[in-house]
Structures are given as C-alpha cells and as structure tokens.
Amino acid sequence: MHIFIAKSSGFCFGVKRAINLATECSKESNEAIYTLGPIIHNPQVVKRLEDSSHIYAKKTVDEIKAGTVIIRSHGVRLEELNAAREKGLNIVDATCPFVKKAQELVTLLAREGYAVIIAGEKDHPEVQGLLSYGIGAVKIRVASHPDELKDMPRKKKIGIVAQTTLHAEKLQDIVCFCLGKAAEIKVFNTICNATSIRQEESALLAKKVDRMIVAGGRNSANTRRLFEICRAIQPMTCNIEEAKELDSDWFEGAESVGITSGASTPDWIIDSVVKRIKEIESLNKKQGGRADAV
Amino acid sequence: MHIFIAKSSGFCFGVKRAINLATECSKESNEAIYTLGPIIHNPQVVKRLEDSSHIYAKKTVDEIKAGTVIIRSHGVRLEELNAAREKGLNIVDATCPFVKKAQELVTLLAREGYAVIIAGEKDHPEVQGLLSYGIGAVKIRVASHPDELKDMPRKKKIGIVAQTTLHAEKLQDIVCFCLGKAAEIKVFNTICNATSIRQEESALLAKKVDRMIVAGGRNSANTRRLFEICRAIQPMTCNIEEAKELDSDWFEGAESVGITSGASTPDWIIDSVVKRIKEIESLNKKQGGRADAV
Numbered sequence: 185m186h187i188f189i190a191k192s193s194g195f196c197f198g199v200k201r202a203i204n205l206a207t208e209c210s211k212e213s214n215e216a217i218y219t220l221g222p223i224i225h226n227p228q229v230v231k232r233l234e235d236s237s238h239i240y241a242k243k244t245v246d247e248i249k250a251g252t253v254i255i256r257s258h259g260v261r262l263e264e265l266n267a268a269r270e271k272g273l274n275i276v277d278a279t280c281p282f283v284k285k286a287q288e289l290v291t292l293l294a295r296e297g298y299a300v301i302i303a304g305e306k307d308h309p310e311v312q313g314l315l316s317y318g319i320g321a322v323k324i325r326v327a328s329h330p331d332e333l334k335d336m337p338r339k340k341k342i343g344i345v346a347q348t349t350l351h352a353e354k355l356q357d358i359v360c361f362c363l364g365k366a367a368e369i370k371v372f373n374t375i376c377n378a379t380s381i382r383q384e385e386s387a388l389l390a391k392k393v394d395r396m397i398v399a400g401g402r403n404s405a406n407t408r409r410l411f412e413i414c415r416a417i418q419p420m421t422c423n424i425e426e427a428k429e430l431d432s433d434w435f436e437g438a439e440s441v442g443i444t445s446g447a448s449t450p451d452w453i454i455d456s457v458v459k460r461i462k463e464i465e466s467l468n469k470k471q472g473g474r475a476d477a478v
Numbered sequence: 479m480h481i482f483i484a485k486s487s488g489f490c491f492g493v494k495r496a497i498n499l500a501t502e503c504s505k506e507s508n509e510a511i512y513t514l515g516p517i518i519h520n521p522q523v524v525k526r527l528e529d530s531s532h533i534y535a536k537k538t539v540d541e542i543k544a545g546t547v548i549i550r551s552h553g554v555r556l557e558e559l560n561a562a563r564e565k566g567l568n569i570v571d572a573t574c575p576f577v578k579k580a581q582e583l584v585t586l587l588a589r590e591g592y593a594v595i596i597a598g599e600k601d602h603p604e605v606q607g608l609l610s611y612g613i614g615a616v617k618i619r620v621a622s623h624p625d626e627l628k629d630m631p632r633k634k635k636i637g638i639v640a641q642t643t644l645h646a647e648k649l650q651d652i653v654c655f656c657l658g659k660a661a662e663i664k665v666f667n668t669i670c671n672a673t674s675i676r677q678e679e680s681a682l683l684a685k686k687v688d689r690m691i692v693a694g695g696r697n698s699a700n701t702r703r704l705f706e707i708c709r710a711i712q713p714m715t716c717n718i719e720e721a722k723e724l725d726s727d728w729f730e731g732a733e734s735v736g737i738t739s740g741a742s743t744p745d746w747i748i749d750s751v752v753k754r755i756k757e758i759e760s761l762n763k764k765q766g767g768r769a770d771a772v
Contacts, residue, residue, distance in 0.1 A: 352657070356654040367667055368664070369663075369667065373662075
C-alpha cells in the first residue's frame with residue numbers, strides 16, 4: 185500500500201512554540217505548573233505533558249493556588265489573565281503569536297470606534313478569548329455565517345477580525361454581508377496561512393488516494409474542518425485520535441492511503457499511524473497467504 | 479395597455495443638483511458658461527442647456543478662455559480643476575456630493591498608506607476623476623473584476639473605494655479577492671444607494687411586464703447597467719434616448735409595458751415616452767378598426 189503524508193501535517197508554529205515553552209518551563213521550575221484549559225487541542229499530548237512533565241490542565245484560575253500558569257496556545261479571556269496576575273501566579277504566555285496579534289487588533293478596532301465582529305465559532309476558546317479584548321466596545325458580535333448577523337442594525341463603521349483557523353470562504357461571506365451594513369469596513373485577515381496551506385494540501389492528497397486519514401483531537405476545530413474538507417472529496421475519510429482506532433477491514437481493497445493531521449497533532453502520532461498501517465498490511469498479507477494455503 | 483413607471487426613475491439627487499446649479503448660474507451670470515465634459519450623461523439635457531441657457535460643454539480647460547466653468551456631476555480630474563483655478567475661471571462645483579466624498583476618501587486612503595484600488599470601470603469619467611485624487615499614492619489601480627488584479631503583488635494594506643454607480647456584487651468580488659492579497663483591508667462602500675434601489679425596482683418591474691423600456695443616454699454607465707439587468711429578466715427590453723425611437727411593431731401583442739430610466743434622464747423624457755406609447759396604442763386601435771371594416 186502506498187502511504188502519502190501531507191507535507192504540512194504535524195504541529196503548527198504556534199503549537200510547537202507552546203509545547204516547547206511548557207517543556208522548558210517544567211525543566212527549569214520546581215513549582216507546580218498548570219495550564220489554563222488544555223494547552224493545545226490534543227488529549228494525547230495533554231496527557232503526556234501530565235505524565236512526563238507534571239503539567240496539569242485546570243479550568244479556571246480559582247483552581248490554582250500558587251505556582252506557574254501557562255497560557256494555552258488559543259489564549260484565554262483577559263479576565264482570567266488578570267485574575268492570574270492578581271493572584272501573583274508566575275505567568276508563562278504560550279498564546280500563539282498569531283492569536284495574540286488578533287487579540288491586539290480587536291482592542292485596536294474597539295478603540296477606533298468600530299462595531300467589532302469576530303468571524304469565527306462563538307464557542308471556540310480562541311474566540312472567547314478574542315471577545316474579551318474588545319475593551320470599551322459597546323457590543324462585539326461573533327458570527328461564522330451572515331445569518332447570525334441578520335438582526336444587526338446598520339452601523340457607521342464595522343471592524344472585522346477572524347478566528348485564526350477560520351475557512352477563508354466564511355470570512356468572505358461575512359465581509360460581503362457587512363458591505364451592505366456600513367459605509368466603512370476594516371478587515372484584518374487574521375486567518376493563519378498555515379491553516380489554509382494545510383487545508384489545500386490535504387484536499388489535493390484526498391483526491392489521489394483510496395483512503396484518507398485525518399489524525400487529530402476530536403476537540404480540535406481545525407482537525408474537524410480538515411476532516412470535512414477531505415471527506416467531501418474522498419468519502420472514505422476517517423478522523424482518529426490514535427493509531428489503535430484504525431481497523432484492518434476499513435483498508436480492504438485500498439491501494440493507497442493519505443495521512444494528514446490537525447495543527448495540534450504531534451509527529452509521534454503520525455509515526456504510529458504509519459506503523460499501524462504497515463502492521464495491518466502485513467497482517468492482511470499473512471492472512472491472505474494462509475487462506476491460499478487452505 | 480397598462481403602463482408602469484418605476485418609482486425611482488428620473489433624475490437622481492446628484493444630477494438634479496447639478497442641473498439646478500447650472501440653470502441658477504445661467505440666470506445670475508452674464509458671462510459665458512461652460513461645463514468640463516457633458517454636465518450629465520444625457521445628450522438631450524445637454525442640448526437643452528445649450529439651447530435655452532447657453533451653457534456649452536467643452537472637453538478641456540484649454541478650450542475655455544474666460545467666464546464660468548461648471549464642474550460636471552461625475553467630477554473631473556484634479557489637474558483639470560487646478561488648471562481652471564489657475565486660469566482664474568469662476569468655478570461652480572456641481573460634482574455630486576457622493577462622488578466628492580469618494581474623491582476625499584481616495585485621498586485619505588492614499589495618505590494613510592493604503593495601496594488604493596478603485597472598484598469601477600477604468601474609462602468612466604468619475605473613475606478617471608477619482609484616480610487623480612490618490613495624491614502621494616505610489617500606484618492606484620482600477621478594477622471592475624478580480625482578473626484585472628491578477629498581477630498585483632501582495633500588499634501590506636489595501637484600501638478600496640467604489641465608483642458610485644457600481645453593481646454591489648462587483649465590489650464584493652473585488653473585496654473577496656483582496657482579502658487574499660493583504661492582511662488589512664479598508665473598504666469604503668461608496669456605491670450610491672439610489673443606484674441599487676433603482677436597479678432592484680427596475681428588476682421587479684421587468685418581471686411583471688411584457689415590454690420593458692430603459693430610457694437614458696447611451697453614454698450613461700448606470701443606464702447601460704439598468705438595461706443589462708432588465709434584459710436578463712425580460713428579453714423584450716429596449717434602451718432608448720428619446721420617445722421617437724419607439725416603434726409600434728415592437729409593442730405587438732403586449733398588454734403591459736414598464737418604464738425605467740437612468741439617473742440622468744429627465745422627467746420630460748419619461749413623460750414623452752408615456753405619450754408616445756399612448757399614441758402608438760391609439761394608432762394601432764384605429765388601424766385595427768379599419769382592418770376589421772375592410
């Protein structure tokens with residue numbers, strides 16, 4: 185079986201940076217180390233950090249008494265950051281620099297008097313964080329589709345910032361809708377380039393293989409979107425978190441398999457997926473051999 | 479025959495203002511009065527101003543020695559305006575206030591360091607005027623379709639202003655394209671509301687009639703666009719400048735006719751179109767009567 189791995193799979197820049205900061209931190213510190221929410225959206229990596237580096241994910245600052253708190257790659261709400269500061273916790277900011285930039289731009293737009301719209305999913309932690317940075321804004325809205333803005337009255341000027349992992353078309357739809365809602369629109373296209381490159385590469389790969397595997401956390405929005413994109417091209421696409429989820433029957437008749445992954449999927453998970461496919465293949469061959477002999 | 483006239487037909491605000499300024503001017507002044515280019519895009523109105531108010535359209539300031547010069551509704555290039563000033567001509571600015579606003583916004587965007595794009599038709603006099611207001615901008619581009627921007631390199635920030643009579647969808651296409659070309663986009667939606675209302679109303683009217691008449695100058699971009707919109711809905715659509723162009727054969731079998739007009743078409747042209755339709759109808763009836771009698 186031919187195995188193809190998307191060139192852009194594995195940790196993105198922001199995730200790599202966050203994990204490096206966390207592991208550095210655990211080497212240097214004797215204190216307890218926590219993250220506010222999972223540091224990245226991959227349960228296996230979070231568990232590994234817990235087991236090997238004693239870094240524990242906590243939901244709120246209230247749950248942390250003292251020590252070091254790492255701000256996760258998606259960022260946190262400003263109130264949480266301030267609460268950690270007031271408590272005197274040692275703060276290590278692992279917010280992805282692209283997310284950080286988007287946070288600053290939300291503040292800037294609010295300060296410049298724009299009615300701010302965040303193009304993104306309202307329940308995503310990055311978006312929840314972004315919302316909190318609209319300091320002084322009367323009202324900030326979140327929308328992943330123009331329908332969510334239907335009740336918005338006409339504005340003098342609208343400022344738009346995007347969730348870094350948003351699909352470009354969704355931002356376009358929202359911007360087009362807003363063109364009819366204000367005379368002035370300022371858009372910061374904060375969609376991370378790495379996300380769109382990964383999506384394009386994965387789509388191309390999905391076109392040429394018989395089976396497509398999207399490795400990544402089920403709580404990861406960018407993994408979910410990759411899965412949707414690939415499945416629309418190759419119906420035989422699956423989303424797994426770990427190699428052991430792969431079933432030999434699923435590969436029946438396949439001559440090629442493509443592997444891509446979300447931005448928070450480590451290389452060792454991709455390696456284990458490759459290993460598992462090879463095991464399945466060799467097992468299938470042996471069983472095929474026995475069947476012939478019978 | 480039922481005759482329906484689009485509610486929004488006739489002079490738009492800017493055209494009405496320009497014609498009023500010109501006629502006021504001719505009443506008050508004993509000097510020669512000129513316009514730089516036709517004051518509006520309607521040859522019949524331009525001729526009437528010439529005949530009754532002795533206001534003559536000239537192509538350039540060079541052709542004017544002294545007297546009053548009226549700046550047409552679409553505006554002129556800044557160089558022309560400055561040349562008229564330097565010559566000591568008495569300037570009456572009849573530029574549509576919406577076009578004036580767009581000119582100011584081009585200057586503002588250029589001053590703020592945006593790579594300026596004018597969404598519009600590059601040969602239209604309004605666009606030619608707008609281009610001249612990008613003072614200090616390294617390069618200003620004009621595009622009515624993203625294809626015209628294909629060779630544009632990536633920019634830090636792009637500022638977009640629209641020709642006031644542009645179709646909203648064209649602006650959307652250009653904005654969407656630019657979202658992939660810069661991290662920051664500032665759009666001033668300078669499309670005049672009256673244009674889109676007129677287009678929508680005309681489209682609705684074209685749906686319910688057997689014949690559709692678009693009255694307006696053949697040199698008028700907004701008339702041409704109205705004609706295209708109506709013809710796509712009702713193939714029996716014609717564009718006329720004057721009532722006498724209407725032919726009785728064209729109405730054969732029709733039970734209803736809709737009339738709309740470009741923003742520079744005066745009410746008296748619409749009135750004469752209605753009169754002509756009634757004449758044709760009564761003529762057809764008489765001929766029908768005679769035919770029956772034979």
